[in-house]
Amino acid sequence: MDPTASDxxxxxxxxxxxxxxxxxKLNSNPGRDKREKGKAKSQKEVSKDGQKQTxxxxxxxxxxxxxxxxxxxxxxxxxxxxxxxxxxxQGEGLAMRKDGYVKVSELLENPKLKAQTVDLERIKAMVKxxxxxxxxxVLESPDGxxxxxxxxxxxxxxxxTPASESRTIDAEISNHTELHEGQVDKDQGIWxxxxxxxxxxxxxxxxxxxxxxxxxxxxxxxxHGTNRAAWQLISKQGLSKMKRNHIHLAQNVAGENVxxxxxxxxxxxxxxxxxxxxxxxxxxxxxxxxxxxTEGDAHGILSKEFFxxxxxxxxxxxxxxxxxxx
Numbered sequence: 001m002d003p004t005a006s007d008x009x010x011x012x013x014x015x016x017x018x019x020x021x022x023x024x025k026l027n028s029n030p031g032r033d034k035r036e037k038g039k040a041k042s043q044k045e046v047s048k049d050g051q052k053q054t055x056x057x058x059x060x061x062x063x064x065x066x067x068x069x070x071x072x073x074x075x076x077x078x079x080x081x082x083x084x085x086x087x088x089x090q091g092e093g094l095a096m097r098k099d100g101y102v103k104v105s106e107l108l109e110n111p112k113l114k115a116q117t118v119d120l121e122r123i124k125a126m127v128k129x130x131x132x133x134x135x136x137x138v139l140e141s142p143d144g145x146x147x148x149x150x151x152x153x154x155x156x157x158x159x160x161t162p163a164s165e166s167r168t169i170d171a172e173i174s175n176h177t178e179l180h181e182g183q184v185d186k187d188q189g190i191w192x193x194x195x196x197x198x199x200x201x202x203x204x205x206x207x208x209x210x211x212x213x214x215x216x217x218x219x220x221x222x223x224h225g226t227n228r229a230a231w232q233l234i235s236k237q238g239l240s241k242m243k244r245n246h247i248h249l250a251q252n253v254a255g256e257n258v259x260x261x262x263x264x265x266x267x268x269x270x271x272x273x274x275x276x277x278x279x280x281x282x283x284x285x286x287x288x289x290x291x292x293x294t295e296g297d298a299h300g301i302l303s304k305e306f307f308x309x310x311x312x313x314x315x316x317x318x319x320x321x322x323x324x325x326x
Contacts, residue, residue, distance in 0.1 A: 059093025063115040080112050085195040100194035100204045133289040139189040147189045197287040200243045208285035214274045219251040222292045225266025239302040249292035273308040
């Protein structure tokens, strides 16, 4: 709803309140009213399944997809799915559980995806074809018991490049036709989906594996990839989580058996001294798809004192970065 419409409704509401009779005002009980509002609010935060979810605001009705005009439709749908699950759920009126899951049936009703006739099979295809394994798609019973995780009983997730990803998705759609949109799954369950990391929605608390030593990271490496322009700021203030919930670190350089955590276009690689940071009280976690995550310090910063080395992909290791000051 646009601001003008909101103001009009607010004025109508105020006008209506002004017409209350003295008897209505006398019968009003502030304490009771407050309790009733609190009760109503708590009921809205609980879904029919009995699981607490974030309340729905006035949802957007826009059908515009995320991404660039030059992107293919499949890439734009994929970017929209990622945005909805990481950043846009609340603004789009999608109820999200505390663990980051949303119902697939409700996701498919989002105007952006509905306009593209996205169905469950297309979601499955995108999840399976995603080279960074960004999503977790699970089937749960109505009482919340996990029945299966999509992909556990199928062939390994293929490694694809962005250019071939849309072709892989099309192939997956043709290979998985056992269900149609709206059809009840044979296990009589409910499909839920979440992004495995990358959220800016503050109410989301993912189930992550704590990292207590460098041995908890399979490769023993934690590196952040960025561009040269961003490095100019990072070199002075450290890494910032900005609007996200975590700073993302990969377990190796993009292309070196790295599933997720770094863009292939990264120009500068910042290696983190995990033991030193842990000793200083910085907390780290490992996501389901192998991304090393940290909230940084109390200000959301991972100080450059925890950088072990910095490498320019084109020009080699930087030697004077420690001397750079704000």
